Amino acid sequence: MTKGTHAKKTVFSGIQPTGVVHIGNYLGALRNWADMLDDYDCIFCVVDLHAMTTPYDPAAMPESVRETLMVNMAAGLDPERCTLFVQSHVRAHAELTWILGTCASYGELLRMTQFKDKTSRYPENVNCGLFTYPILMAADILLYKAEVVPVGEDQTQHLEFAREVCRSFNGRFGETFPEPQPKFGPVTRVMGLENKAKMSKSLGNHIPLLAEPEEIWSLLRTAATDPARVRRTDPGTPEICNIHTIHLGFSSEEDILWCEEGCRSAGIGCVDCKKRLAGNMSASLAPVRERYKQYAAEPDYVHDVMLHGAKQCEQRAERTMHEVRKKTGCTTKSNRYLSPKGIQLFRSENSKQTREN
Ligand code: SF4
Structure with a gap:
């Protein structure tokens, strides 16, 4: 407006x-x-x-x-x-x-x-x-x-x-x-939760924007991470992990740094990383959920x-x-047209079309 x-x-x-x-x-x-x-x-x-x-x-x-x-x-x-x-x-x-x-x-x-x-x-x-x-x-x-x-x-x-x-x-x-x-x-x-294709509703690999905190955690909990982190002690590469990408969208600079350093050094586990992200997402999206409820009403x-x-x-x-x-050169209703015999086909805007015979 x-x-x-x-x-x-x-x-x-x-x-x-x-x-x-x-x-x-x-x-x-x-x-x-x-x-x-x-x-x-x-x-x-x-x-x-x-x-x-x-x-x-x-x-x-x-x-x-x-x-x-x-x-x-x-x-x-x-x-x-x-x-x-x-x-x-x-x-x-x-x-x-x-x-x-x-x-x-x-x-x-x-x-x-x-x-x-x-x-x-x-x-x-x-x-x-x-x-x-x-x-x-x-x-x-x-x-x-x-x-x-x-x-x-x-x-x-x-x-x-x-x-x-x-x-x-x-x-x-x-x-x-x-x-x-x-x-x-x-x-x-942003990739889907399985980290193979782009996030999309039709593939069912998404987190709805209006998801409540419990749903956000339940979806993040099983989401794919860097496959190199098989054990908690394995260092990872945050740049190839979709959880890191989502952190970039929802977390503070401090939390992003915590995720990156902790991942590379194996100082944090993927569950820690996801829990921090779930909290940040839930807080960041709370106003969106609230506004939606107001519009729905x-x-x-x-x-x-x-x-x-x-x-x-x-x-x-x-x-x-x-x-x-x-x-x-498209015609409009206000145009006037003449047939080869000079008979008007369209009289004027909003007038009835007359037929040549
Ligand atoms: S620690 Fe975080 S960024 Fe690293 S692999 Fe696990 S979930 Fe991904």
């Missing part, structure tokens, strides 16, 4: 409506976004159209969207200091996707590693939306003329694609969109945030689309 922020650079980022936000999302993205709220004109979008490209339950989608919005607000995306909305509430995302598709390279799309990854995970659902997903992402960004996009390392290829689409459109139709720049946060990759407020965000974004998107339609 930001006001008077247009002198600031615009930031755009999308949030998958998974319903469950985990500490990987928090450290890799959310916390960095929250730090940007005062310095940028921030727009954050729950990307339900993107979520349709992989198997999902339509009946559960509205609740997932709402839940995701609330957790993100609780994690620091204060709706009074940024714009939050739901992608499908602003129809122009789909329209711009089509137009940008005419400027996008098929060969580049074929090279997208996320497409290859998702088609191998869902071989029975290789749909065109999955293939053109990066074009929708480019449309999300360019629709608001965003100059800055906070990205994790797995999104750099999609952002580079969006930058190419931007250059291609500007080259063909005239300077329209600023080329979005990536912004990397301090922690970019105010469904009307959450609904208003969604409506307000959609209204603001619709207006901004419409300004961009007016320019895009004009530059690309």
